[in-house]
Amino acid sequence: MAKYLMKGNEAIGKAAIEAGCKYFFGYPITPQSEVPEYLSSELPKVGGVFVQAESEVAAINMVYGAAAAGARVLTSSSSPGIALKQEGIGYLTNASLPAVIVNMMRGGPGLGTIQPGQADYNMTVKGGSNGDYRNIVMAPASVQEAVDMMMEAFDLADYYRIPVMVMSDGLIGQMMEPVSFDYKPCKELPPKDWALTGMGEGKKHMVENLVMDADECEAWNHDHFKVYNAIEAAEQDWEDFMMEDAEYAFTSYGTSARIAKTAIGILREKGYKVGMIRPKKLWPFPIKAFELHDAKIKKYLDVEMSMGQMVGDVALACGDASKIEFYGRVGGNIPTVDEFVAFGEKVMGGDK
Amino acid sequence: MSIIFKKTRALTDLKMHYCPGCAHGIVHRLVAEVLEEMDEDKNTIIAVPVGCAVFANKYFNFDSIQSAHGRAPATATGIKRVHPDKLVMTYQGDGDLASIGTAEIVHAAARGEKITTIFINNGIYGMTGGQMAPTTLPGMKATTAKAGRDPQINGNPIRMSEMLSTLDGPAYIERVSVSTPAQVTKAKMAIRKALEMQKAGLGFTMVEVVSSCPTNWGVTPVKAMEFIREKMIPYYPLGVYKDVTAEEGK
Amino acid sequence: MAKGRVIIDETICKGCELCVSVCPKHILKLSETKTNSAGYSPAEMISDDCIACTSCAKMCPDCAITVEKFD
Numbered sequence: 108m109a110k111y112l113m114k115g116n117e118a119i120g121k122a123a124i125e126a127g128c129k130y131f132f133g134y135p136i137t138p139q140s141e142v143p144e145y146l147s148s149e150l151p152k153v154g155g156v157f158v159q160a161e162s163e164v165a166a167i168n169m170v171y172g173a174a175a176a177g178a179r180v181l182t183s184s185s186s187p188g189i190a191l192k193q194e195g196i197g198y199l200t201n202a203s204l205p206a207v208i209v210n211m212m213r214g215g216p217g218l219g220t221i222q223p224g225q226a227d228y229n230m231t232v233k234g235g236s237n238g239d240y241r242n243i244v245m246a247p248a249s250v251q252e253a254v255d256m257m258m259e260a261f262d263l264a265d266y267y268r269i270p271v272m273v274m275s276d277g278l279i280g281q282m283m284e285p286v287s288f289d290y291k292p293c294k295e296l297p298p299k300d301w302a303l304t305g306m307g308e309g310k311k312h313m314v315e316n317l318v319m320d321a322d323e324c325e326a327w328n329h330d331h332f333k334v335y336n337a338i339e340a341a342e343q344d345w346e347d348f349m350m351e352d353a354e355y356a357f358t359s360y361g362t363s364a365r366i367a368k369t370a371i372g373i374l375r376e377k378g379y380k381v382g383m384i385r386p387k388k389l390w391p392f393p394i395k396a397f398e399l400h401d402a403k404i405k406k407y408l409d410v411e412m413s414m415g416q417m418v419g420d421v422a423l424a425c426g427d428a429s430k431i432e433f434y435g436r437v438g439g440n441i442p443t444v445d446e447f448v449a450f451g452e453k454v455m456g457g458d459k
Numbered sequence: 460m461s462i463i464f465k466k467t468r469a470l471t472d473l474k475m476h477y478c479p480g481c482a483h484g485i486v487h488r489l490v491a492e493v494l495e496e497m498d499e500d501k502n503t504i505i506a507v508p509v510g511c512a513v514f515a516n517k518y519f520n521f522d523s524i525q526s527a528h529g530r531a532p533a534t535a536t537g538i539k540r541v542h543p544d545k546l547v548m549t550y551q552g553d554g555d556l557a558s559i560g561t562a563e564i565v566h567a568a569a570r571g572e573k574i575t576t577i578f579i580n581n582g583i584y585g586m587t588g589g590q591m592a593p594t595t596l597p598g599m600k601a602t603t604a605k606a607g608r609d610p611q612i613n614g615n616p617i618r619m620s621e622m623l624s625t626l627d628g629p630a631y632i633e634r635v636s637v638s639t640p641a642q643v644t645k646a647k648m649a650i651r652k653a654l655e656m657q658k659a660g661l662g663f664t665m666v667e668v669v670s671s672c673p674t675n676w677g678v679t680p681v682k683a684m685e686f687i688r689e690k691m692i693p694y695y696p697l698g699v700y701k702d703v704t705a706e707e708g709k
Numbered sequence: 710m711a712k713g714r715v716i717i718d719e720t721i722c723k724g725c726e727l728c729v730s731v732c733p734k735h736i737l738k739l740s741e742t743k744t745n746s747a748g749y750s751p752a753e754m755i756s757d758d759c760i761a762c763t764s765c766a767k768m769c770p771d772c773a774i775t776v777e778k779f780d
């Protein structure tokens with residue numbers, strides 16, 4: 108298969124096109140601007156449409172319209188821009204509309220910094236819009252994985268009729284790696300008979316968001332949670348890295364997990380029985396991984412580019428918060444391999 | 460004997476929830492009648508707003524979507540870009556279009572987005588109970604401007620048709636009213652023209668309707684129509700503000 | 710001589726009187742005897758001088774009015 112040396116952000120744009128996405132609505136923000144830049148020239152070549160919106164708010168509402176019209180549609184942004192999109196993400200979710208939203212995270216809060224970060228875990232995984240809801244959240248740790256996840260994201264969005272967030276960071280967005288594009292639908296997808304296409308000779312389509320009756324609104328919530336339960340059962344996804352004989356397990360995702368892999372190699376050379384549970388989807392969280400390994404794990408070493416936003420989910424998954432130690436860097440700082448090795452030795456304290 | 464006026468097929472049989480004498484019903488009917496007459500109702504998708512008209516989707520007998528507050532022009536943009544062969548409309552009130560959604564309407568108009576916006580200007584927030592709108596007249600009372608709108612304190616009203624007509628994107632902008640049968644007839648012609656121009660792909664089109672809110676104005680429906688003529692129209696003059704076909708004819 | 714007549718759906722009419730106010734022949738009035746299920750007094754014809762001008766129907770916000778013209 109053909110390999111291309113591509114920057115993460117551009118590879119994400121190409122992956123979307125390969126997956127049949129012809130519509131992008133977005134707004135420039137560092138460090139994801141190569142996504143709209145790439146798609147502004149590439150989408151017209153495949154008969155698609157690129158619109159640079161007046162704001163993130165407008166962009167996500169254009170996505171809402173295009174998704175309602177039955178199209179595969181993408182928007183991308185970075186942390187403060189994703190914060191702006193939250194209203195629209197809630198509307199998409201309530202109306203059961205499929206869409207893919209890429210977040211190339213940077214340091215926060217507020218305007219924060221333009222360097223890489225992972226501090227949008229709570230906003231994205233726990234839900235930054237109002238109401239009870241979930242979105243599927245995917246967390247690639249390489250450019251190839253970002254490509255593969257983008258393609259899967261469109262299928263999952265259409266299959267479950269839910270927004271899917273692909274949550275990466277500025278580092279993966281900016282790095283160049285060789286990638287290949289091989290899109291095969293991962294699901295048998297139902298027809299979009301609900302989409303706004305003009306009623307023609309059939310029944311009219313309505314995409315609704317307001318439910319005045321409390322019981323009816325409650326029923327909507329329960330209907331959504333039936334879908335969420337199905338997703339939790341079927342879609343947990345993680346990588347076991349050197350977990351066969353591990354007594355200690357790093358927990359990390361995305362860029363920090365990449366760094367942790369190198370650190371684990373060094374710690375293994377020093378004789379530590381250490382591995383990593385790397386969630387590839389942050390929601391649904393891979394609880395099954397912890398059910399599989401927890402009995403032989405003495406401590407979890409959670410490392411993130413946040414102040415520990417994933418620790419709560421690790422605690423829920425393993426059932427014992429006292430087993431978790433945390434090390435993180437924030438504000439756009441990328442932790443080094445040495446820092447993780449030192450953290451590992453401190454936690455494991457010569458227990459080889 | 461022949462029936463010369465009956466309800467259009469492009470409206471459902473649902474009883475509208477609007478207050479007695481609310482002009483939303485008149486404008487809904489005009490939109491629906493025009494679409495039926497153009498035989499385009501089955502080919503139309505409308506984005507309805509947040510506000511009293513949030514349930515307009517239940518009354519229009521064609522495809523519809525409930526938008527986020529103020530975002531209907533963005534949502535309609537997404538729809539139109541996917542379905543350039545459909546007629547795509549937004550139906551918005553003054554809080555929706557001229558306050559929280561100002562950016563969306565200005566940029567949809569500036570892009571020349573091939574959609575038709577019906578803008579209901581009644582100078583008040585109806586659904587939330589009579590608060591000051593961006594279009595509330597100076598001196599006009601609202602529950603958040605109890606002594607009447609004081610421009611020194613509350614700022615000035617916005618004339619959206621005039622403002623948007625300065626842009627190059629719009630093909631057609633007209634302000635009409637529905638306070639008399641003659642005005643209703645003219646309003647219908649404006650809606651027809653806007654939709655015809657959308658169909659011809661000429662650009663963004665908008666019909667602003669100076670409308671009423673008897674309940675929150677605190678007057679009878681008949682007095683509300685008088686208020687439109689005596690107070691609203693002098694501030695919001697009726698007329699064509701942009702028409703690229705007329706410009707071509709010059 | 711009546712040129713037409715208006716048929717008012719009394720179940721839909723909200724008694725707003727917009728039709729009454731615009732009728733050039735003053736043949737419409739809110740009923741003094743009827744109340745519909747929503748509590749409104751619907752409009753009704755009080756004489757048969759209708760000229761089938763449709764002004765009432767044009768102003769009706771509830772599509773409650775059908776107009777017939779006699780040939």
